[in-house]
Amino acid sequence: MDRSSDFTGTSGALYTCSLCGHRWVSRKDDGIPKSCPKCRSTVWMKEYLRCVCLRCGHKWGTARGRPKRCPRCHSVRWDIPDTEAHASGGTSLSRKEKDDVAGLYESGMGCTEISIETGIPFSDVYAALRAKFPGAIIRI
Missing domain, CATH: 1.10.10 (Arc Repressor Mutant, subunit A)
Incomplete structure (x- = not known):
């Protein structure tokens, strides 16, 4: 459903939060907003990747593409499923x-x-x- 028609007739730019998907119109004609008014994220109008480490279970998000490693356990194989035998320590x-x-x-x-x-x-x-x-x- 395209809701861009909800924002017609306003003078500010239309923004979409990359984290929560909230859409809003800037009240300023000349400035860039500091954060999303709904979730306070500073990332908008970018592709946002939600990540879960399959090693330690840590959850995080990034707008910089596929991360090279998990920020908690530092595994470079954070998105590769571990085999059942290795997961059980055997x-x-x-x-x-x-x-x-x-x-x-x-x-x-x-x-x-x-x-x-x-x-x-x-x-x-x-x-x-x-x-x-x-x-x-x-x-x-």
Whole structure:
């Protein structure tokens, strides 16, 4: 619904708030308003992106395009869903793979060597060993 006809016959410019969508006519012919009269936002007549970090849950908005990172947790992967296994703190390894990793670790190998030998990603090897040996300092 176009409501621009509601503002015909006025002398000021028509503004639309990027945050709340409120539309108003400036009372000044020569000045730019400082903020939206409804929500007090200082951003209007720009595309406004509402963001939610999929890592920490922080919500924020920006008129500067897609943010590079979350302002709270600083993750650059703020808008990429985490896998269910990683979200729960586990790995995507099978029980046999976890046992194999633990066996190789107990034989003296470090995470990097195990990852190279088995082809399992380093992060999964490390997570499996952290789960198997809680509180221990894991050899990299």
